[in-house]
Amino acid sequence: MKPSQFQDHFSSVADQYAQFRPRYPSSLFEYLASLTSNHDLAWDCATGNGQAAVALAAHFKHVIATDASTGQIANAEQNPYLEYRVTAAEKSGLDSGSIDLITVAQALHWFDLTAFYAEVRRVLKPGGILAVWSYGRMELELPKVQTLLDHFYSDTVSPS
Numbered sequence: 703m704k705p706s707q708f709q710d711h712f713s714s715v716a717d718q719y720a721q722f723r724p725r726y727p728s729s730l731f732e733y734l735a736s737l738t739s740n741h742d743l744a745w746d747c748a749t750g751n752g753q754a755a756v757a758l759a760a761h762f763k764h765v766i767a768t769d770a771s772t773g774q775i776a777n778a779e780q781n782p783y784l785e786y787r788v789t790a791a792e793k794s795g796l797d798s799g800s801i802d803l804i805t806v807a808q809a810l811h812w813f814d815l816t817a818f819y820a821e822v823r824r825v826l827k828p829g830g831i832l833a834v835w836s837y838g839r840m841e842l843e844l845p846k847v848q849t850l851l852d853h854f855y856s857d858t859v860s861p862s
Contacts, residue, residue, distance in 0.1 A: 725753055735761035737831045738802045745801045747791045748809030752778035758805065759783035768794055792817035796825045807836045
């Protein structure tokens with residue numbers, strides 16, 4: 703999605719998003735930190751409620767967490783090593799060559815990828831790391847449980 707076309711689907715449900723979003727294992731962030739030779743500055747792009755950013759703060763001197771959704775940032779978990787900013791992924795406003803690690807958790811599909819990757823190349827330090835991950839929607843072979851899971855996903859976590 704191009705930055706000029708950003709549609710904020712999350713501000714109106716940001717409090718629920720923060721409540722229901724799954725946490726990632728601490729071993730993921732330990733591993734990501736082990737990939738970088740410097741631990742000065744990490745950027746958690748499309749941070750949402752800040753769950754990945756807070757975990758990164760245990761491994762980096764400073765973390766900048768950005769999201770285009772004002773509501774998401776307003777509901778983000780606070781941490782003294784974190785700085786939240788409302789901005790698009792493609793125009794971070796970060797200094798060139800300043801970032802050791804960039805993370806994108808479950809959000810890459812929203813970005814204008816050409817512009818985002820240009821921004822990544824601009825802000826990463828030489829040898830810096832871009833780490834992107836996502837998770838799929840579970841499909842179970844138990845129809846009754848699948849119905850409950852579908853209701854939770856469609857009606858509780860992301861109501862229309």
